[in-house]
Amino acid sequence: MLDIVGLLQSEKDGFTRSERALTEIVLSDVDSVLKMSIVDLAAQAEVSPPTVTRFCRRLGCDSYADFKVRLAQSRFVGQRYLAPTAGPVDVRDIAQGVVNGIQATIYQSFEKLDFSAMDRAAETLAGASYVLAFGSGGASSMLAGEIETRLFRLGVKVASSLDHQLQLMRAASAPAGTVVIAFSLSGNNAQLAKALAVAGEYGLKRIAITRGNSMVAEAADIVIPVHWHENTDILRPTPGRYAFLATVDILSQTVATRLGTPAIASMRRIKHQLVVNRDGDDAQPLGD
Incomplete structure (x- = not known):
């Protein structure tokens, strides 16, 4: 058009x-x-x-x-x-609006979080032999990389992919026991939904973190829907990605609790190397 x-x-x-x-x-x-x-x-x-x-x-x-x-x-x-709505121009007012929007979005998504779906997703990831994380575009690409970072620290074999053709190829060649986790803020990514459909053809379990009742959600076995209200100020970056990041952190910690001792052992080894080679103490986060 x-x-x-x-x-x-x-x-x-x-x-x-x-x-x-x-x-x-x-x-x-x-x-x-x-x-x-x-x-x-x-x-x-x-x-x-x-x-x-x-x-x-x-x-x-x-x-x-x-x-x-x-x-x-x-x-x-x-x-x-x-005809965009006039927004703040003072830096302090902009900062206040951004922070308030993030806080409101995270609390809003928490109130509507599907805890049962979160638990099933965590159990599925904890039992996976391999995890493929799919995303594309801006925030969804970042989220695929984020879940890869969260899970490998727990000793999970995981790789992220942002290219749709590569996603199809990886879904088709994945070993038995692989779980695919996909991210889409809009839920309208037809190519991502196709990659999930292909994964289903090969018997892979599919988790989607996206808008509920969307194209991507319909292609998954387990859906963790994320709800938020979009900005009216078009100049302010979407707070939705913070709701997704919070969801990833909740899922990651839940997976860690399900894995238990092996996850703690993996993190201890990582922390040992960071303390010895970079930090000199145990007070820093587990990597940058």
Whole structure:
């Protein structure tokens, strides 16, 4: 789908004077333009209707009617970004908003946490011969790496993969007893869902940490749904990733308790090497 608004914003400096006049009118009030006839828009921009038609065709639209359809679609998809709500500009106010958002998100996700699913996921991971962690995109990639870091310290054989083709290949070649754990903030990652489906074809257990009732969730055997409200301030990074990180930490500690002595022995060996080769004492975290 052609993003008319995005195209106008990125290309306006290369437009003619008449095209820039039309662009300014469209970007300043999309709703009003959607109600205008070609004659109305031409009159407001002080150009002729044929100029409006040529403008529409330059943007890849067949006609003015097609332009308005695509403009309406573009407005619907990115409505929050056309007229963003004013947010804080003072650093202290920004910091306060970020911290408050993180705290609220973590508590909100905790209140809705599925403890039964968490327990089943932990038992499944503790009994796995091998774990594959799948994610893609920004936060989900980070989460796949995070669960790899949490689990290898417990002595679990684990590897993360961020490439969808590689995920398919690893799912197809994984040994018996492998468990796949997948992350998706949106739950709408069709390629990740396909990788999980392939894993299921080969009898692998699949855990998904994602939005409930989503495409990715439907492809898993065990789903730990994560709930949060997204920001209204589009400039503030999503607090959702902190809810996912908290979920990973809860899952990791639960796995550690299920593994017991072997996990503690693995962590002790890691700590020994860190104390001897880096820290000099036992007070630092278990790695950076």
